[in-house]
Amino acid sequence: xxxxxxxIGWGMGLALLTLVLVGCGxxxxxxxxxxxxxxxxxxxxxxxxxxxxxxxxxxxxxxxxKPGYYTVKPGDTLLRISLEHGQSMQEVVRWNQLENxxxxxxxxxxxxxxxxxxxxxxxxxxxxQVVATPASAPQAAASESATPASAPASAASKPVLAEDxxxxxxxxxxxxxxxxxxxxxxxxxxxxxxxxxxxxxxDGRVVYVxxxxxxxxxxxxxxxNNVYLTAYxxxxxxxxxxxxxxxxxxxxxxxxxxxxxxxxxxxxxxxQGKPVDPTKYLPAR
Numbered sequence: 001x002x003x004x005x006x007x008i009g010w011g012m013g014l015a016l017l018t019l020v021l022v023g024c025g026x027x028x029x030x031x032x033x034x035x036x037x038x039x040x041x042x043x044x045x046x047x048x049x050x051x052x053x054x055x056x057x058x059x060x061x062x063x064x065x066k067p068g069y070y071t072v073k074p075g076d077t078l079l080r081i082s083l084e085h086g087q088s089m090q091e092v093v094r095w096n097q098l099e100n101x102x103x104x105x106x107x108x109x110x111x112x113x114x115x116x117x118x119x120x121x122x123x124x125x126x127x128x129q130v131v132a133t134p135a136s137a138p139q140a141a142a143s144e145s146a147t148p149a150s151a152p153a154s155a156a157s158k159p160v161l162a163e164d165x166x167x168x169x170x171x172x173x174x175x176x177x178x179x180x181x182x183x184x185x186x187x188x189x190x191x192x193x194x195x196x197x198x199x200x201x202x203d204g205r206v207v208y209v210x211x212x213x214x215x216x217x218x219x220x221x222x223x224x225n226n227v228y229l230t231a232y233x234x235x236x237x238x239x240x241x242x243x244x245x246x247x248x249x250x251x252x253x254x255x256x257x258x259x260x261x262x263x264x265x266x267x268x269x270x271x272q273g274k275p276v277d278p279t280k281y282l283p284a285r
Contacts (some may be wrong), residue, residue, distance in 0.1 A: 010256050060109030067208070068113035072104050081214050083231070085112040086273030088207030088223055090242070106226045163227040168281050169248055171201045171232060173256065178280070187231070187268030187277035194236055196262045198253040200246045201230050201267070201282070209242050216266065217258030222246065229273075233266035 048143060063069045078101045082089040093101045095111045104110070174192035178185050204222035207229075211218050216233040220240060223229050236256025246252055257263045269278040 023073075044046075058105055058107035061107065063109045063111070068111060070110050070112045072106055072108045074106050076104070076106075077212065078102070078104055078110075079208065081110065081112065083213070083221065083229070083270065085113060086227070086229055088221075088269055090207065092162045102239050111283075114170065146170075162226050166202050166224060166228060166281075167248070168201050168283065169199065170282055170285070171199050171267050174194065174255075174265070177264055180275075180277040182275070187266055188265060188278050190265045192255045192263060192265065194254075194256055196255040197233060197256055197263055198232050200248055200250045200252050202248045203226075204230070204246055204254075206240045206242050206244045206246060209238050209240060211258065215259060217260060218253070218256065220252055222252075227272055229268075229270040231266075231268040231270070233268075234260040234264055236263075263270070 012108070058072075060069070064071055070085065072081070078088050078092060078098075082092045085092075089101060091114070092098075092110060092112060095115060098104070133258060170190075172190045172192055174190045174196070176188055177191045178189040180186070180188055198220075202222075202224050204224040206220065207223045208219065208221035213219055216231070218235040218238055220232045220235065220238060221225075221229055222232075232253055234256055235253040237254040237259060238252075240246060240252045255263055255265050260266070267278055269276050269281055
């Protein structure tokens with residue numbers, strides 16, 4: 001090539017070399033064309049991700065917000081929940097089929113009112129039968145007709161006590177140290193000496209005995225009917241057992257100072273779970 005450059009001259013040689021290089025660079029490559037083809041109908045598509053709801057929901061979450069149910073909050077205990085809704089802890093355990101009453105979790109929804117049966121029993125209505133009585137036995141007919149008529153009369157004469165018709169007595173004889181306050185004191189504090197008797201304020205059934213409620217010490221709770229509970233706190237000695245029936249005036253405990261700053265009886269009356277002023281129910285001194 002050097003000989004050719006000398007023969008034709010350097011200028012012409014450079015021009016020829018440039019044409020050769022341009023020709024090589026302009027060569028086209030045969031590449032496969034790219035097409036955007038529409039997706040055929042029925043062709044498989046990419047799977048859509050499925051959103052799965054969390055399965056670890058607290059027990060009873062489907063009843064949240066419904067009347068008669070309570071959602072557990074931080075710091076709650078089953079005993080406090082039962083007391084604040086006017087129920088015994090045993091009943092709340094049974095209604096919710098709890099295996100361990102000491103294990104409830106935040107967000108759990110509990111039934112706090114008795115379940116209502118949906119079954120309705122319909123009794124057939126029977127027409128009274130008319131029996132012809134011979135004229136010769138008027139006295140027998142009169143005695144037979146008087147017998148069924150006297151039964152409803154005796155049933156109607158039986159007195160029916162209202163839920164609020166309870167004859168209360170004072171549970172202790174000491175002076176009142178602190179009166180009822182809806183925020184600071186949910187009952188009355190009655191003074192006395194250690195070992196003095198604590199009496200049941202009315203007939204009832206023992207639904208709790210123990211020291212599981214903070215601030216109450218050795219505690220007894222009585223259920224008197226479907227409306228009223230009474231609580232007796234800070235006792236020195238507890239003399240009754242759960243599910244035991246007690247009579248008004250019966251000694252159920254001895255006064256003490258458990259979880260308190262002095263010897264006293266803290267006494268509460270709860271109407272449908274809500275604390276009420278006991279002095280409005282107890283007789284005047």
